[in-house]
Amino acid sequence: MTLDFKHRSYFSEQLLAWYRRGNRDLPWRRSRDPYHIWVSEVMLQQTRVETVIPYYHRFLERFPTIEALADAPEDDVLKLWEGLGYYSRARNLQAAVREVKERYGSVVPDTPEDISTLKGVGPYTSGAILSIAYNKPVPAVDGNVMRVLSRFFLIEDDIMKPATRKVMEKLACELIPEGAAGDFNQALMEFGALVCTPRSPHCMTCPVMEHCAARLEGMEQELPVKKKAKPPRPERRLAALIEGTGEQEGKVLIRQRPQEGLLARMWELPHGLAGDSAGQEDEALAIGELHEAMRRDGLSITQVQPYMSAEHTFSHIHWDMQVYRCRLAAGGDLPDLLPYHYRWVGLAELEQYALPNVFVRIFRKYFKDMPAS
DNA sequence: AAATCGGGGGT
DNA sequence: ACCCCAGATTT
Incomplete structure (x- = not known):
């Protein structure tokens, strides 16, 4: 050998x-x-x-x-x-x-x-x-x-x-x-x-x-031998781009991920896992899923409108993310329950937070569309 | 041994 | 669409 x-x-x-x-x-x-x-x-x-x-x-x-x-x-x-x-x-x-x-x-x-x-x-x-x-x-x-x-x-x-x-x-x-x-x-x-x-x-x-x-031996194309990796599993994700009102006018809500696991301690838009097939083509159903996903994290939202979609591939997961613009429901306070911790930020403050690229892309478009802030 | 953990560039 | 990249850690 x-x-x-x-x-x-x-x-x-x-x-x-x-x-x-x-x-x-x-x-x-x-x-x-x-x-x-x-x-x-x-x-x-x-x-x-x-x-x-x-x-x-x-x-x-x-x-x-x-x-x-x-x-x-x-x-x-x-x-x-x-x-x-x-x-x-x-x-x-x-x-x-x-x-x-x-x-x-x-x-x-x-x-x-x-x-x-x-x-x-x-x-x-x-x-x-x-x-x-x-x-x-x-x-x-x-x-x-x-x-x-x-x-x-x-x-x-x-x-x-x-x-x-x-x-x-x-x-x-x-x-x-x-x-x-x-x-x-x-x-x-x-x-x-x-x-x-x-x-x-x-x-x-x-x-x-x-x-x-x-x-x-004419083997240079066949080497090295390497077992194929499993393809990433698909996940449909629903994200809420929550726009502030009143004192928070011009700001959006972000949150920090937990200390451990995927994208540990990075900041992101609130989002949640959607069901497999239901709501795939039905917008109303998807918005219902978003409400439910946000409620699980203690967020009550309203005035939900489709905004954009974004894809992101990790080694083992593929995110197909649909982003919705919305507002916090009246009287809705920020949740203080773990594992997340929330903050209102404008474009300038956002520069100080470490964000995964998929959210950088989303915010880049958002603040380009909304130059008023 | 298998899974987890990002993101981008080359083909 | 798939592959791979100056890999490490956890399960």
Whole structure:
């Protein structure tokens, strides 16, 4: 299965040389600060390089040091993470940074044992920080690396299995050239991102094509083997865009989600799950469902009018959301029952709240339609 | 082992 | 429409 020792050193040397011959000028490659490397690696989890770059700059401008992030309000951190997704990354990062400040004197640990205890630092991120920031000879196996190794060494194990990642880590560890862990690990990832791409890999310009086992077998398109993910389950959601009157004229009602779970601690329009099929085409029925959904959260609404629809796909859920403009019923106070907590906000105040993108889109249209406020 | 946890870009 | 992305954590 695994190629002999000669091919391994060939692979490592060629890839390292390819990387050192020229690589992308990425912002985090301009820093030697382990904290900066750390921030970049957390942002890069399941997220493309081009997406991360503006977030990386904004985040480090606001939190340039471990102390700055440790001492910041959680809401500020979440706001800077807005739109990046997987928001527990932000909370875990801040918790971990606080741990480093208190326990390690604001010095990022340089051993696998210590760094792996930090929240949000798993096998990949641990290896990435240790190798890139400290040049420690440990593997950093992400999706790129598994794809590259599965092809060059013709490994047909399902990369979705945790056991396969262990095999890859062992191999990747043995491939690290003496004293060049940081560059080599980045070379593997850079190579996966630019040459050995998921579909239609660029074999004609590949520096190791000559001895690529998958290529020699005509298997490069079939690797890596990866079991298909389940499609996201559909959910119909009914949202209330509640417009303030009197003292709250020009404002709308938003609420903060619970501490745990989906979109934890993000702000949103009040909304609820609708029944499967009923009300799909019947507007009156849908409005009835909205009233019921809002009543469950302690909100009594009136003057309901259809406004827009919006879709949002998570990894495991697909929201088909219908938004209705409405008012709070006379005498209707804001509910103070958990888990939500409500607030009236105008356009200017809204800028301070971290909102999932689907609601950002809704509000962008709403305040464009209603310039009067 | 399977589910949870975002969002966007490429094909 | 589907796939994947510099994954981690919980069940």
